[in-house]
Amino acid sequence: MIRTFDDLPGNTSLVIHSLAGCNLHCFGCHNYDELVTSNHEHYLLAGDILQQIKMNGYLFDALIFSGGEFLMGNLTEITLFLADLKKGFPGKIIINTNGTFPEKIRHLLERELADGIHIDMKLPYHAFDKNVDMAAYQAVLGVVPTPALVQNMMSAIQLVIRHNSPFSQVRTVKYPVLSEEYFEQIRSYIDELKERYNSEVTYKLNEFYFSA
Template structure:
């Protein structure tokens, strides 16, 4: 059973010009990104009180006139077991015609493929935290600083790159690729990411947007 954060958010800013209903799964995260502002609240803190999928569906049905998209975030929502994801997203599909978008790091590519194959997801907003395609063995410290993980080789980064390619290849008009402008990265990092997404769009005849979003310190968010 997937546990959901008991604060559901109606957002006017998550997707430009599209009011959206933001739902957080209490599903943990394998990364610990630089100053992640969700980490303490959604990943570390225990949540004895949580919503079930039936609670979430109740709110979706009550507030359905107020939003256009359903957004699922975490942590990493896709760390939930595949059976639970299929079950919950299937119930939500039956309860609401609104497009379902999942925020993800791309760490669960096989689950993404399965959910897309079952038509339970309309789009992914996938992170590109670094220009993964250009990283070398000399970038392990940068990867640790950015994503909070120690790697011994580039296999994970290669897999995240494949997930981004999957998202662009199968886009149906709802997906995006996004970076955060971490203060230790230069503009060229985002230009490289933008160029990579542009090339994928050309390759697959798609128009997936790329966003490099402003970095916000955790302290600023709490004020």
């Protein structure tokens, strides 16, 4: 758990990292070794987190669930957990995701179990075709990108922009292995989607930091 003021400006947020694993292995991921592949002896179960939030949740006005990839978890368990959380926590609930589970995002937004989604757009997925630079995709995502995977991430980004929550964000990390042209393509695609859906969702291009 980490307290943060930056992820959701204007709010004091608690970031809760899940140990659900991750289906990507992104370039320079700060969480991978610590959260995705390590064995943990000390962690909280869902019931422990609900209890902690019940006692100390007043210190925060937002909770951000991160990973690994939080949505790797079982959807029924996530749904029950967030529904219980909502009963006792009046602040905002945000889910961080790499976008590979659009149907889970849709499910949570339709039931108002998440107030916002912070979703990655790591590459210009909309320009993914037979001529794509696979080396760049693999360098960034750490996996071989299938058309289905890329389509899922595109669908999820469209869903989040269309939903138009003031608490959602689309985010890109300025990976040093990509040229400026990639970031220009991503930004112009996000601008196009926002215009198409009359959406105000925030877009952030974040600097890449090497982990120590």
